Amino acid sequence: MTAVTEGSGQGQGLNPVELLQQAERVSNVQEASALLSEAILCEKQVDNHLNDILSKRNTLERGLANLKDSLGLLDLMQKHAESIAGSTKQASSLAEDVSRRVRELDASQSRVSEAMRRLDCVVDAERAVEELKEALSEGEYDKAAERIQTFTQLYFAVGVKSGSAASTAGAQAESQGDQTPNGGLEGQRQGRSNKGSILSEGDESSSHVLRESAKVVKECAKNLREVVLEKFEKAAKERDHDQVKRFASILGPIGLVESGLQAFTKYLIGLISSRATSEYDNLLAEISIPKNLESERKADFNAALTGLYRDIAEAIEANTQLITEAYGQEGFVDVVLSLHQEAETRAVQILRKFVEYRQLARAIESKGEVGSSGGDNVTSFERTIDEVVMLCMRSEEYNNCIKMVLSTAAEQGVEKASSTINSLGGSPLNCVVRELNAYYTGLEDNYMERTIQMAIQMDECVDGALTSSLVEDAFFILQKCGRRGMATGNVQCVCSVLNNINNHLCNAFLSALRHDNSVYECLVGSPEEGLDLEAIDNTSNTAKAAQAVNNFDVSSEYIKKLKADLDMYTFEVFESTDSRNRVQSCLSDLLRTSQEFEKISASTIEYVALKLMPELRPSIDALSSLSFNLSDSEYAMYEAEDPWLSDFLSRMEEHLGWLRGLLTSQNYEALVHSVLGHTAKRIEALLLQKRFNQLGGLLLEKDVRNMVNYTSNMTQRTVRDKFARLTQMATLLNLESPQEVLDYWGDESMMWRLTPFEVKRALKLRVEFRAVEVDGLDLT
Known part of the structure; x- marks a missing residue:
């Protein structure tokens, strides 16, 4: 029984093969009955599966029928595809053949176009040669230089293999046919030498189509150079500036870049040198006279230096366009530097002679005597200071002018201009100007000391005034010195002058205003009965005491006004923020001094x-x-x-x-x-x-x-x-x-x-x- 039960349990879901294997092991009726039941169940399952398969028969048959129809279509499509592939291959071969023929035609057309353009250039070049001969025979040197330039461009255009390059060069040559010769980019390209130009020896090619014309042009250019140089030298000797400018503008385009630049620079320097020499000789003649007030006034160093700087500036401004067009930006910078070198030499000479003649070092060391003749001494002393300031101003203006010109050139890529700007600060002229600025600060301090001491000695009570004369005189002097310092445009000079002003206010001026408190006691009490206050004598102790009290208060206000006045000049004179800050720092010391005067005034009032x-x-x-x-x-x-x-x-x-x-x-x-x-x-x-x-x-x-x-x-x-x-x-x-x-x-x-x-x-x-x-x- 146990075996039958296990067999029946195992028989659930068995397939036919497994049932046969089980049947071989049956040993009794019960196992056979169980196995029979399993076999019946399996048979039913198989029948059901067969029924499912048979139910799909129609669908499968229809699908097979459709597949038979599709096979025919596939064969047809394959034949069409093979036909299309053949046609495409034939079209591709035909297109490749057409493309090859088009490329051949395009190359042929390009060669033909290039040949035609080169032929046009040759014709234009030959015409330029004829016009060159005609211009030389008629003395039209400007036109001759233009034709040489035109031929040069056409010569290189004919030798270029690229059609587009030849076209461009031909167009440039045609457009320049009616323009004034200026060398253009080609002139600048040739630059500082004639390398790569037909004007240089042996440059023409023996196989070049224009080699014979090039020889003619070279010969004409040689003749033109000789004529132009001769006429340039003649015009330079005769100081015919218009003709000099005319021939200078020709020298560059005909290949004499270096020679032309040197000749024109030499001419400009000669003009400036001759005038500067004349001015300096006149100056030497004036200072050779034994010193007196009249001879000192005639010796006008400022006029000589200003004239020199003005000549340099005018020479640069008037000839900038000519030089840049004929010799390029680098040539212009060379001319400017040559002129600047001449100006430096002459200016240093004038300034050294000024320092020697005015004996500035001795004037600083000498404090001067303030007495009956002190006024004349101070006037002469101040005139010297004004002259020093004017010389410093003119030198600063000239220096800024040169910097501006070089900065413009540096922005256009001239490296020499950039390096020169950085070295200007250490130039001989600037060194002498710094020395002159140092003399000025010493002279100005000496002047302030002298004049304030004179004001102290001449201090008196003024009718109808609330302060003594010292206050008005001293601040007039200090304001004049402060403004004069600002006029130098040198931040170190300005700071030095401001510090000296503050020192004189805190020392000599303040000491002169201070009095013993007993001086103010006459203000205590009441006026005598019947006294007319408006008729108080300005020499009375009462008037002196009142003005002594007022001096501190008014001086404090004047210091503030002086600071505000100089503050306004700071923003007009200095553009640099750093320079303004340095001057502002010195001016702030004046405010502290003003506050000190306010404290003294307040303490004096408190005492009264x-x-x-x-x-x-x-x-x-x-x-x-x-x-x-x-x-x-x-x-x-x-x-x-x-x-x-x-x-x-x-x-x-x-x-x-x-x-x-x-x-x-x-x-x-x-x-x-x-x-x-x-x-x-x-x-x-x-x-x-x-x-x-x-x-x-x-x-x-x-x-x-x-x-x-x-x-x-x-x-x-x-x-x-x-x-x-x-x-x-x-x-x-x-x-x-x-x-x-x-x-x-x-x-x-x-x-x-x-x-x-x-x-x-x-x-x-x-x-x-x-x-x-x-x-x-x-x-x-």
Whole structure:
């Protein structure tokens, strides 16, 4: 049974082959029955599978039928494809043959076109030769040079194998037939030599079609060179500038680039040299006369140097186009450098002679004597300084002109121009100019020292002036020196002059303005009765003291104006940001000096104010004997007859009012405010010793208000800040209760000058307020 069960279990899903193998191992009926069941089940499965296959028979038959039809179409398509392939191959062979024939035709056409163009060039070249002969016979040298240039281009065009190149050259030759000869790009290409030109010996080819014409052109060019050179030299000797320019423009195109450039440069240098020599000889003749004022004025070094620089600049400007067209940019740079070298030699000669003749080193060392003849010495000295400045200015302008010309050439690719610009700073001329600038700074410092010392010695009180003459004279001198320094255009000179100006202000000038404080004591007190203030003698001690006080204030303002004036020139003179910053740094020192003068002025005014206080104190100290714990009758009496304020205000007007016309507005304002500040402090100190009731507080508030109103008329600036603490004290002493202060405390519309401690101290002065209530106020 067990075997049958296992066999039946294994029989599920067995295929026929496996069933046969199982049948061979059957040993009893049960196994056979089980195996039979398996075989029946397998048979059913096989039948079902066969039925599925048979159900697809029609579909398969239709598909096979379609395939039989397609086989015929495939054969037909194969035949068509073979036919098309044959046709395509035949067309390809035909196209290749046509393409080959087209290329042959194109090459033939190109050769024919090139031959025709070269033939045109040959014809044009022959015509150019005939026109060249005609131009030479008629003396039309410009036209002859043009025809040589045209033939040269056509000659090389005929020898070029490329048709396009020949065409281009032919077109250029035709277009230049009606133009003025300038050498063009070809002239620049030939450049500094004739290598590669038919004008050079042995350059023509023995097989060239134009070899005979080239020989004729070369011979004509040789004759033209001789004629043009001869006429150029003749024109140069006769100083016929128009003819010189005409022949100079021809030399380049006919192959004499180097010779023409040298000859024209020599001519320009000769012009400049002859004029410069004449000017220098005249200058030597003038300075050979024994020195006196008249001979010194006639020796005009500036005119000689300016004339030299002007001639160089005009020569460059007038001939720039001619040189660049005939000799190229490199030739132009060579001419400029040659002219510059001549200018340097002449300029250095003039400047050295100037330094020697004016004895600048000795002038710097000599401080000069300031006396009866000091004015003449200083005038002559200043004239020398002006001359030095003009020479430096002209040299700086010339240097900038040369730099600009070379920079333009450098932008167009001339390397020599770029290297020369970098070396200009170390040229002999610039070295001498730097030496001259050094002389100038020394001379300018010497001049400032002399003239300021003269101004100090000549200082006097001027009628109707608020300052002494020293202030106006000194700042006139310093402004002139500052502007003269700016005119040099040299940042080192400017910085040196500015530093010297600041040093003279801080030393000699400030020392001259300083006085012992006792000098100012005559301003304390009141003028004598019946004295006419407008008639005060300018030599009086009062006028001198007032002007001495004013000198510091006005000098401070003048220093600021001087700084602003020179600041404006800084932006006009210097374009470099670095140079401007250096000058601005020196100018900032002037502001610090101005602030120092302001401090001295303020301390002087403070001294006068302190000296005035003893005159006012008796009327202020009258408060110490007054009571502010008033009854109604006492309050009414104080209102009817003021016990102290009227007297105080009268004394202030008496001691300060008369100074209004003697002091500058700023000094007078400062003096009034200083006196009011000290007065307010004294009044506050006295009030803190008093006791107040509400009527006393009301009276104090009224007095403070009257004091503010009256003193406000004495000055243009507000005085309320001086009495702010007193005003707030009066407000506190006039309150109904201590708690009322909380309505004001912390109010943003009111800025308290009193601290919480001072507020409580003031409230405790009221007899009605208890100390406990005041201390309990929260004023944080």
